[in-house]
Amino acid sequence: MGASASDAAVTEGAPTRAAYLEVRDAGKQFGSFVALQRVNLAVQAGEFVTFLGPSGCGKTTLLRGIAGLDPPTTGRILQGGRDITHLPPSDRDFGIVFQSYALFPNLTVAQNIAYGLRGPAWPKARVKERVNEMLGLVGLAEHAPKYPAQLSGGQQQRVALARALATEPGLLLLDEPLSALDAVVRLHLRQEIRSLQQRLGVTTIMVTHDQEEAMSVSDRIVVMSRGRIEQIGSPAEIYTQPATPFVASFVGHSSRIEAVVDTPPGTVVAQGVRLPATGARLMLYGARVVCFIRPEHVRLHPHDAAPAGALMATVTGLEFLGPVVRLSLEAGPLRLLASIPPADLAALGSLADGKVAVTLPPEHLLVFPDDV
Amino acid sequence: MMSDAALSRPRLSLDQALMRGGLWLAAGFLAIFLVLPLGALLMRAFETPQGGFAGLANLAAYVTTPALLVAAWNSVWTAALTALIVVPLAFAFAYALTRSCMPTKPLFRAVMMLPLLAPSLLPALALIYLFGNQGMLRGLLMGNSIYGPIGIVVAQVFHCFPSAALILSVALSTADARLYEAAAALKASRARIFRTVTLPGARYGLVSAFVVVFTLVVTDFGIPKVIGGQFPVLATDVYKQVVGLQNFNMGAVVGLVLLLPAVIAYALDRWATRQRAATLSGRAVPLRPAPRRARDLPLLALCLVVAALLVGIVGVAVWGSLIRFWPYNLSLTLDNYDFTRFDAAGWSTVWLSVRMAALVAMIGSVIVFTIAYVLERGRQDGALPGMVRFAASVPLAVPGLVLGLAYVMFFNHPANPLGFLYGTLAILVLNSLVHFYTVCHLTAVTAIRQLDPEFEAVGASMRVPVWVTFWRVTVPICLPAILEIAVYLFVSAMTTVSAVIFLYGPDTKPASIAVVHMDEAGQASAAAAMAVVILGVTTAAKLGQLAVGAVVGRVTQAWRR
Numbered sequence: 004m005g006a007s008a009s010d011a012a013v014t015e016g017a018p019t020r021a022a023y024l025e026v027r028d029a030g031k032q033f034g035s036f037v038a039l040q041r042v043n044l045a046v047q048a049g050e051f052v053t054f055l056g057p058s059g060c061g062k063t064t065l066l067r068g069i070a071g072l073d074p075p076t077t078g079r080i081l082q083g084g085r086d087i088t089h090l091p092p093s094d095r096d097f098g099i100v101f102q103s104y105a106l107f108p109n110l111t112v113a114q115n116i117a118y119g120l121r122g123p124a125w126p127k128a129r130v131k132e133r134v135n136e137m138l139g140l141v142g143l144a145e146h147a148p149k150y151p152a153q154l155s156g157g158q159q160q161r162v163a164l165a166r167a168l169a170t171e172p173g174l175l176l177l178d179e180p181l182s183a184l185d186a187v188v189r190l191h192l193r194q195e196i197r198s199l200q201q202r203l204g205v206t207t208i209m210v211t212h213d214q215e216e217a218m219s220v221s222d223r224i225v226v227m228s229r230g231r232i233e234q235i236g237s238p239a240e241i242y243t244q245p246a247t248p249f250v251a252s253f254v255g256h257s258s259r260i261e262a263v264v265d266t267p268p269g270t271v272v273a274q275g276v277r278l279p280a281t282g283a284r285l286m287l288y289g290a291r292v293v294c295f296i297r298p299e300h301v302r303l304h305p306h307d308a309a310p311a312g313a314l315m316a317t318v319t320g321l322e323f324l325g326p327v328v329r330l331s332l333e334a335g336p337l338r339l340l341a342s343i344p345p346a347d348l349a350a351l352g353s354l355a356d357g358k359v360a361v362t363l364p365p366e367h368l369l370v371f372p373d374d375v
Numbered sequence: 376m377m378s379d380a381a382l383s384r385p386r387l388s389l390d391q392a393l394m395r396g397g398l399w400l401a402a403g404f405l406a407i408f409l410v411l412p413l414g415a416l417l418m419r420a421f422e423t424p425q426g427g428f429a430g431l432a433n434l435a436a437y438v439t440t441p442a443l444l445v446a447a448w449n450s451v452w453t454a455a456l457t458a459l460i461v462v463p464l465a466f467a468f469a470y471a472l473t474r475s476c477m478p479t480k481p482l483f484r485a486v487m488m489l490p491l492l493a494p495s496l497l498p499a500l501a502l503i504y505l506f507g508n509q510g511m512l513r514g515l516l517m518g519n520s521i522y523g524p525i526g527i528v529v530a531q532v533f534h535c536f537p538s539a540a541l542i543l544s545v546a547l548s549t550a551d552a553r554l555y556e557a558a559a560a561l562k563a564s565r566a567r568i569f570r571t572v573t574l575p576g577a578r579y580g581l582v583s584a585f586v587v588v589f590t591l592v593v594t595d596f597g598i599p600k601v602i603g604g605q606f607p608v609l610a611t612d613v614y615k616q617v618v619g620l621q622n623f624n625m626g627a628v629v630g631l632v633l634l635l636p637a638v639i640a641y642a643l644d645r646w647a648t649r650q651r652a653a654t655l656s657g658r659a660v661p662l663r664p665a666p667r668r669a670r671d672l673p674l675l676a677l678c679l680v681v682a683a684l685l686v687g688i689v690g691v692a693v694w695g696s697l698i699r700f701w702p703y704n705l706s707l708t709l710d711n712y713d714f715t716r717f718d719a720a721g722w723s724t725v726w727l728s729v730r731m732a733a734l735v736a737m738i739g740s741v742i743v744f745t746i747a748y749v750l751e752r753g754r755q756d757g758a759l760p761g762m763v764r765f766a767a768s769v770p771l772a773v774p775g776l777v778l779g780l781a782y783v784m785f786f787n788h789p790a791n792p793l794g795f796l797y798g799t800l801a802i803l804v805l806n807s808l809v810h811f812y813t814v815c816h817l818t819a820v821t822a823i824r825q826l827d828p829e830f831e832a833v834g835a836s837m838r839v840p841v842w843v844t845f846w847r848v849t850v851p852i853c854l855p856a857i858l859e860i861a862v863y864l865f866v867s868a869m870t871t872v873s874a875v876i877f878l879y880g881p882d883t884k885p886a887s888i889a890v891v892h893m894d895e896a897g898q899a900s901a902a903a904a905m906a907v908v909i910l911g912v913t914t915a916a917k918l919g920q921l922a923v924g925a926v927v928g929r930v931t932q933a934w935r936r
Contacts, residue, residue, distance in 0.1 A: 091389075091835070092836055093840070101833070105829035118837060150933070169837075172836075
């Protein structure tokens, strides 16, 4: 991973205006294992931010650090201008939903939601009112007297959400809240969480390893890998302008091509194949690079009508995915993925001989310096 | 540079400070009532009777006294023989309970537990009725005496059966059905499947069972005391050195020797437990036996014989306690239950035992569960949690007799400010609690580990103090386990002899000790009667647990349904 690349990514996410939550140089070490490495992050009030990355990338460690459950070993965390680095969880202002929900199994839905509503600020009548309000908000009004075990997974999830929001926290933390649910419920619930968050305007941080989930709900995504932040940006930025090779390969599908910068400027050579690449224009001759190209950017042409500079490819696999067909191609030494609408497949003519012409648009070739 | 400046030192919250404080209290409790007494015992073994440093002189005296070495050897071989008899028998019984389709399994399960409810003296007394000098079946021994190794081994087999059968039925009930299906699909014969799948699956259970039986026999005091006759073993030697000869230093040495096999056995068992945990795959498909007469009928017959023997031995003790004058006048009477005729203390020993056991159960379940909670759910940094965890596992390896002796040496020491405890009910309660600590601790830990690890974090995020979550969530969910702990402590404290025999005072004599005394005085019928009373109380407690458990279940466990 290029140090320069990730540092660049970090500066992109540096605070520009007063942020609601600020993480400065946070690091965490377990023995000799570095779980978090000088992480910097600013979250604006009302924002929905997702930590995305493979397991072990430090995203949950960072979340637990923000919650004060496992405080970072170095660095500071500020919430609403207050330094909360040293504060125990009970002195902070957040609500949390765990992957397991951690609903109290011996308390009813209503009792679970009312759990944090205690003390002089919450007389009985007000608690009841608030619980009913929360139950209405998550659409579980008729389930109030039930125990968690009597609810479906999606309903339990909603109870956990209502419980976390009941005390009106300034910050909502979601630790893989949807991963225990099956696919259909998951799609539905993530939109519900998003619309609830927008209605209440509560600053939210979610941890997930599911990129589609992250893309669909977030204002901004923090892509993490090996204890570092790789990139912070809107879903579109992350997808179209990945800052590092890791982001390019982790978010969405892509074909990876190793190459060397050649002349004239804007050309790379991958195992003897010359490819024009806009991104390589400012790179030094002879530099080793890794290039990525998204399947939907790979252009296919009938092999008997190949445009100039096209590569001849053999189709080695074909998957029908509904809206698109994904083809695995071998173009000489290169292995490529391409996806095209089924209708366009017919326009390619007969694939009987398995031959097709391929062009890679230079502006869509993502080029990164390769520093192994 | 900057990261150095920003090095954070998280402040402990009130919750965490409370948990940490609780852990320090736990460490203090275990230090005063377990570690320091054992330390006192250890030191005493290297002292002269006058309190000077003796070096290895006591040990040397021990090794050069043939009578003492003979006792050690006797302990070892009777224990090994008992284990060799009990383990196969218990294996067959457990196999029948878990792998067959024989009828009335719950009944067999209940009968299997019977010996646990009785003091270990009870089978010894029953054997004396049957095979003693006036025994009705004495002829079956063909001239051998029941007083000695034969009596010890037979009584120990009865006494240790439930422990072995419990361990083995757990080991046999965690089988993966797919292994059996795979073996059958590969056309393995039944004998081969048994040899290659069943036995290897249960091998660590077999090791555990063997080790537990061995330890139980070596450390048991009641049976050799009553039926051992002139046959010396380690447990009776400690008693003889301390109570008979008032030689505390040699008593301490023998105590250390007694600790040795128990510690080895304990280490072996820990090893076996770890291996077993490693072999159990998470997604095993439970095995459901199919009926097969060729297997079920012989197993049923075996279980009937074993159950008849278990009930029979208890029955003989009950019957003997009701006989006017064994074996000459077999008419029935309740005279033997009029304990004032045999012992000035009379029935008061029973009430004392009940009071003591109830205190152990009440105080113990609170202490054990709270310590397990702060240990499991508190912060795990520093050396303290590990030390407390280790200390909590030590009592399992310390024989009651050794712990009792350690208490005498520690609390009876003139310089000990806690000396006022000596001879009081309090010391009996504390000693019993520490003696039976580990099993209860493990039960509590298992129950707590089944809870979601984030309960406290959720509570903290809502600014709910940890004790509220403990009281509203943890305790209600774990109530069945807490009840289990309380009843286990009650039954153990009612039946124990070895843990308290050095510690009772003139006004604090438990019923189990009264049994020993009446037997020593030759009042076998009264001793049997007292043992039967103890069995009655513990059985009532066990039945009470079932009843209370049902009520508690309905009131607090509604969410489970």
